[in-house]
Amino acid sequence: MRGNFPVPATLIAILVLAGCASAPVANNSLGEAHAAYRLAADDPQVRVRAPVELALAERSLAQAERSWRDGKDAGLVAHQAYLAAQRSRIAQKTAQYRGAEATVATSSEQRNRIVLEAREREAAVAKAQARTAQLALAEVEAEKRAQELGRSDARESEPPRKSERQKSAELAAELRSLKSQVADLKAQQTGRGWVLTLRNDLLFDSGSATLKPGAQRVADNLAQLMRRQPDRDIAIEGFTDSAGSIEANRKLSAGRAAAMKGALVARGIDPGRIDSRGYGPAFPVASNDTSTGRQLNRRVEIVINPS
Amino acid sequence: MRIELLPRIVASAEKIAIVIAVAAAAAVLAAGCASAPPPIEQVAAARAMVGQAQPLAAREAPLELSAAQTKLALAEDAMQRSEYEAARRYAEQAEVDAKLAWTSAENARAQRAAAEVEQGIQTLRRELGRRSQ
Numbered sequence: 001m002r003g004n005f006p007v008p009a010t011l012i013a014i015l016v017l018a019g020c021a022s023a024p025v026a027n028n029s030l031g032e033a034h035a036a037y038r039l040a041a042d043d044p045q046v047r048v049r050a051p052v053e054l055a056l057a058e059r060s061l062a063q064a065e066r067s068w069r070d071g072k073d074a075g076l077v078a079h080q081a082y083l084a085a086q087r088s089r090i091a092q093k094t095a096q097y098r099g100a101e102a103t104v105a106t107s108s109e110q111r112n113r114i115v116l117e118a119r120e121r122e123a124a125v126a127k128a129q130a131r132t133a134q135l136a137l138a139e140v141e142a143e144k145r146a147q148e149l150g151r152s153d154a155r156e157s158e159p160p161r162k163s164e165r166q167k168s169a170e171l172a173a174e175l176r177s178l179k180s181q182v183a184d185l186k187a188q189q190t191g192r193g194w195v196l197t198l199r200n201d202l203l204f205d206s207g208s209a210t211l212k213p214g215a216q217r218v219a220d221n222l223a224q225l226m227r228r229q230p231d232r233d234i235a236i237e238g239f240t241d242s243a244g245s246i247e248a249n250r251k252l253s254a255g256r257a258a259a260m261k262g263a264l265v266a267r268g269i270d271p272g273r274i275d276s277r278g279y280g281p282a283f284p285v286a287s288n289d290t291s292t293g294r295q296l297n298r299r300v301e302i303v304i305n306p307s
Numbered sequence: 308m309r310i311e312l313l314p315r316i317v318a319s320a321e322k323i324a325i326v327i328a329v330a331a332a333a334a335v336l337a338a339g340c341a342s343a344p345p346p347i348e349q350v351a352a353a354r355a356m357v358g359q360a361q362p363l364a365a366r367e368a369p370l371e372l373s374a375a376q377t378k379l380a381l382a383e384d385a386m387q388r389s390e391y392e393a394a395r396r397y398a399e400q401a402e403v404d405a406k407l408a409w410t411s412a413e414n415a416r417a418q419r420a421a422a423e424v425e426q427g428i429q430t431l432r433r434e435l436g437r438r439s440q
Binding site: 075076079082083086087089090093094096097098100101103104107110111114115117118 | 396399400403404406407410411413414416417418420421424425427428431432435436
């Protein structure tokens with residue numbers, strides 16, 4: 001950068017100005033201006049990033065050449081050639097620094113792309129792992145079914161069908177026992193069936209969709225309930241409070257519901273029986289204006305469908 | 308230069324014709340230089356550009372900056388002596404020198420910033436690559 005500063009050209013120009021020197025010197029400085037201009041003009045980056053500066057250098061060079069052809073005073077020619085050479089160098093440096101600034105400006109975009117690519121890779125790995133787990137699970141289930149089939153063959157007849165009333169009484173009893181085992185679990189009977197509400201901060205760390213150790217126990221109990229109630233499907237729904245972007249919250253709540261579903265599947269529950277969704281800040285159960293309200297809104301709801 | 312040469316040349320009587328010729332040429336040149344209008348705008352532009360370049364170029368491009376400063380001083384000197392043509396040329400050169408000093412300094416700064424950003428991205432790429440394996 002500093003190395004190519006034209007000391008000879010400067011000296012020549014100063015000498016020329018001081019003494020109003022001879023024609024060969026003027027010719028020499030014209031040659032130097034030509035070289036400096038070619039260096040800039042042959043660089044495609046200069047044409048793209050500093051076209052105005054390059055055009056100014058070109059005009060300066062043309063002016064110096066005209067003065068020389070017209071037999072103008074050698075000092076003037078050398079002076080104009082010097083200006084042309086310096087303007088060519090300015091064009092080159094301008095293109096270089098604009099290039100560097102463009103690199104800095106696009107870096108955040110590049111950073112985002114790298115993060116996104118990494119996430120996609122991780123998702124693909126997770127998907128492959130889930131598929132392997134599912135295949136293993138299917139094998140286990142097939143084996144179990146074969147065993148049960150053998151057992152029922154041995155039996156004379158099927159047990160008598162349970163009544164609707166009996167079934168719901170059984171479920172209520174199950175939920176009571178679940179409530180006694182899981183702290184802070186709320187169970188309510190609604191139009192959609194039974195809804196269990198779990199507070200997010202018991203299941204997940206803030207901002208994370210990975211189940212905490214305590215949540216694994218909840219999954220154990222829930223899986224047990226689902227095995228005892230084989231003809232009831234469930235829906236797992238994630239919710240957040242209204243802090244932060246809707247889209248990010250929606251993704252986070254969906255990831256948490258999916259994590260809970262994954263824990264149940266890992267415990268041998270058929271994934272087809274579990275629907276998982278994330279709603280983000282939609283459907284709040286309390287006001288988002290108070291911290292207590294926000295805590296109530298950060299939740300996972302498990303809806304147990306009527307059989 | 309003319310003043311120093313004069314006595315020596317005068318000593319040679321045969322060269323009086325040459326003395327007259329040189330003196331005439333010098334007079335024409337000086338007159339030609341002096342007849343130009345005072346380059347007030349050019350000197351002001353040079354001064355402004357040197358002022359703009361100074362803070363950054365003092366560290367990043369000291370050679371280019373000092374060339375500009377020297378020529379600006381010469382231009383102001385020539386203005387004092389009413390040598391307007393010389394003043395104009397010095398001022399024009401001081402301005403392009405200062406502009407080059409400023410651009411070189413900006414470039415050095417931007418190249419460093421770009422290198423830092425580049426390195427940050429390399430680090431990120433390495434870390435993410437490790438995590439996904």
